[in-house]
Amino acid sequence: METFQFNNDGFSFKQLKFIQEYGSNIATATAAYPEFILMKSKPMLSAYSDRLQDRTVTNLLxxxxxxGGSTALFNAMATPQNHMAVDVYKHESGLDVLAEIVANEGRKLLARYDISQSDTKLIVKTFEEHFGVAAEFDVIIDDASHNYDxxxxxxxxxxxxxxPGGFYAIEDWGWAHWGGAFQQxxxxxxGNTSLSTLILQCVMACTAGMAGISRVDVTPDTVFIHRNQSVLPDDFALERSFPTRGRVFTGA
Ligand SMILES: C[S@@+](CC[C@H](N)C(=O)[O-])C[C@H]1O[C@@H](n2cnc3c(N)ncnc32)[C@H](O)[C@@H]1O
Structure with missing residues (x-):
């Protein structure tokens, strides 16, 4: 895989430039194609690079x-045939230009700014209607609300x-255990259940063998939950996928 060429405020990758911004300046930061604002640290880039470099990604969610930084970056790194990204708010970015360039390469990129991460039925319907293939993903990356529910x-x-063999990444899973504002x-x-509770539930469901999880691969920033071959029911619920000897697991 092509490597990142780092400079003072970010890096270049393929034809794109990324400005890494995940502090208080994120609200006002702007960029236009081929520049993108990316909310990812250097260790996160390495974590994704390690896990994507030998992987064929046809469908990415x-x-x-x-x-727009992560959408541009993952599109350049994984070159998926079908790439859908959703949010509930639209910021200006170079993604519209990128989508045209991707289309000229015979691939498809769809960014939707009116779909919540929790509306999974709409996500599936939109994906299948737009791309014309089943909503079965090689990789899913959740860097949205970071809210447990x-x-x-x-x-x-x-x-x-x-x-099977794909992974579901959840970023910033450990916020409840970070210092500063997170403890205020x-x-x-x-007042909400921590996102780390979901990760602990994945770990318990992995050993219980009831959630289709082959491995939970934890880094300080991102958890990669790997999928095995088992078919999950339509009413799959992670929180009901591990016995607890009658104890109630309330999380952190
Ligand atoms: C951390 S930022 C994403 C950063 C981006 N992935 C990157 O690395 O450059 C989180 C985004 O999630 C969006 N978001 C918040 N709640 C959401 C929800 N319920 N559904 C979808 N997106 C949501 C926010 O509007 C925000 O744009």
């Missing part, structure tokens, strides 16, 4: 677009659609 809804509705009672997620 991304939850959480923000300013919304992320669980996505996982329950979509993990069964990851192909005025943080918007302070």
């Amino acid at each position: 991304e939850l959480g677009i923000m300013k 919304l992320s669980l809804a996505s996982f329950n509705g979509l993990f069964g659609r990851v192909k 009672s005025d943080h918007p997620e302070f």
Whole structure:
């Protein structure tokens, strides 16, 4: 795989330039094609590069677009035939231009800014209507709300659609255990179940053999949940996929 050429504020990859911004400047940061604002650190780039470099990705689904950087980056890294990304808010970015360039290569890129990560039925319907193939994904990446309930809804509705051998990544899973603002009672997620609870549920479901999980691969920023061959029921629920000897697991 082509390597990243780092400079002062980001890096170049293929024909694209990425400005890495995940601090307080993200709200005002702007870029136009071929530049993109990317909310990923250097270790996250390595983690994805390691896991994507020898993988054939035909269908890619991304939850959480923000300013388009990850959509442009994953499209360049994995060169999927069919790439859909969803968000609930549209920021200006170079994705419209990129979609035309991708189309000239005979591939398809669809960014939708009106679909919540939790509306998995609409995600599936939109994917199948636009791309004309079954909504079965080699890779799904959730970098959207980082809220437990919304992320669980996505996982329950979509993990069964990851192909055997594929993976489902969840970013920033550890926010409840980070310092600073995350420990303050005025943080918007302070009163909510932690996202790490979902990861612990994946670990328990992996050993219980009830959720189609072959491996839970944890890095400090991102968890990669690998899919095995087993077929999951339509009403799959991660939170009901491990016995607990009658104990109630409430998470963190
Ligand atoms: C961390 S940013 C994504 C950053 C981007 N993936 C990158 O690496 O450059 C999170 C995005 O998730 C979106 N988001 C928040 N709640 C969402 C939801 N329920 N469904 C889909 N997207 C959501 C936000 O609007 C925001 O654009």
